[in-house]
Amino acid sequence: MASYNIRIDSSGSPNPATLDCNPGDKITWTNDYSAALTEFNLPTCVSPQNSPAPLANGATTQQFTVNSGVKGKFDYTYGWPSPKRDTRGGTIDVS
Numbered sequence: 281m282a283s284y285n286i287r288i289d290s291s292g293s294p295n296p297a298t299l300d301c302n303p304g305d306k307i308t309w310t311n312d313y314s315a316a317l318t319e320f321n322l323p324t325c326v327s328p329q330n331s332p333a334p335l336a337n338g339a340t341t342q343q344f345t346v347n348s349g350v351k352g353k354f355d356y357t358y359g360w361p362s363p364k365r366d367t368r369g370g371t372i373d374v375s
Contacts, residue, residue, distance in 0.1 A: 281305055285340070286370065288313050288358065294370035302375055303348040310340040315360040323354035323372045333358070350374050 281304040287295045292313045299307065307326060311317050320333040326344035335341060335358075357369035 283343070284308070285310055288317070288368075290314065292360075292366060292368055294368070296370070298353075298371045298373055300373045300375065301346055303346050303350060305346045306343045307346065307372070308341050308343055309335070309358075311335045311337055313337060313360065315362050317358045317360050319357075319359045319367070321357045321369075323356040325350045325352075325354040325372055325374050346372070346374055 283306040284299055284301060286299060286309045288311050289295050290312055314337060316337060317333055317335040320331045320335060322329055325347055327347055332341040351374050354372045355369055357367055359367035
């Protein structure tokens with residue numbers, strides 16, 4: 281089992297935009313954007329399903345585990361209210 285970190289970079293985009301992983305892998309997200317993320321909708325392939333929002337600038341979420349028995353592409357979204365309201369997201373691709 282591997283551990284991955286998805287970094288929300290200074291432009292607000294996820295890096296990587298699509299993460300290839302397997303059941304049992306661990307995922308965290310780090311907010312390197314200049315504003316706190318006030319909403320965060322996790323992909324349905326991970327647990328626990330408790331949202332990490334708000335996520336301050338520079339903060340990293342708890343570890344989420346990719347559920348066993350899932351395969352496919354699962355989207356997630358996050359957003360912030362300033363400097364203007366914006367929502368972005370990425371994809372977890374479970375093999």
